[in-house]
Amino acid sequence: MAFPKIGNLAPTFTLKNVANEDVSLKDFKGKNNVVLYFYPRASTPGCTVQACGIRDNSSEFSKLDAVVIGVSPDGPAKIKKFVDKYELNFELLADEDHAIAEKYGVWGLKKFMGKEFMGILRTSFLINKEGRLVAIMDKVNTKTHDQEILELLRNGI
Numbered sequence: 001m002a003f004p005k006i007g008n009l010a011p012t013f014t015l016k017n018v019a020n021e022d023v024s025l026k027d028f029k030g031k032n033n034v035v036l037y038f039y040p041r042a043s044t045p046g047c048t049v050q051a052c053g054i055r056d057n058s059s060e061f062s063k064l065d066a067v068v069i070g071v072s073p074d075g076p077a078k079i080k081k082f083v084d085k086y087e088l089n090f091e092l093l094a095d096e097d098h099a100i101a102e103k104y105g106v107w108g109l110k111k112f113m114g115k116e117f118m119g120i121l122r123t124s125f126l127i128n129k130e131g132r133l134v135a136i137m138d139k140v141n142t143k144t145h146d147q148e149i150l151e152l153l154r155n156g157i
Contacts, residue, residue, distance in 0.1 A: 003105040003123075003136050010036070010127045011103040015071065015093035018080040023069070023091055029131045033066040035149050037124040037140075038106045042074045042082035042092070046122075046142040051088055053146035058089050064153040065129070071095050073120060126152055 004011055014024040028034050037054075039047045054061070054068050061068055068090040072079065076094045083092055098120070101107040106123045109116055124145070126135040135152050137145075 003138070004103075004125075004133055006133050006136065008133055009131050010034075010125065010133045011100070013100045013103070015095055015100060016076055017091050017093055018076055018083050020076060023093055025127070025131065028067055028127075028129075030129055031065075033064065033129055033153060034127040035061070035066055035068045035124060035153075036071065036104075036127060037068070037122075037145075038071050038101055038104065038120050039122055040072065040120040042072055042078050043085065047072075048082075048086060050122075050140070050142040050145050051082070051092075052086055053143070054090060054149075055086065055088050057146045057150060060150050061090075061153070064150070066153050067091070068149075069093060071100060073098050073101065124149060 010025060012025050014022050017023050039050060041047055070092040073095055075096055079092045079094055095101055098107045101120055106121045107118060108121045110119045122140045124137040124140060125133055128134050
């Protein structure tokens, strides 16, 4: 599986948010840059650090005309608990059949404690207002992810 190519239109998607509303990539075309990040599982340590960093910098993302959308294979109920517990202030979407993760090339073989399994490969995509993929971050440090994304946005993706 491979990532979509930088410069091409980002793969489209429509997924449910915690309010069971459809959220589509096309909703933001012409209006916002989109930070689309895939995370393995709600309420796990790394995913929580990553999400809270984004939450704490929401005003900075807004200043840069960027919306943040997190996607995981969790169901809406689990994601809602995550949002409520950590007061997350951006969209988190349910990709339970991992179809969108596969479109973006981030559903793959993982290894943890000697076991192999299929799961989300933590990756972020920056999509400009025209809907084109302008950056891929596949080496994500959950502690500094928010700052790294902001830096890319400030440098005019």
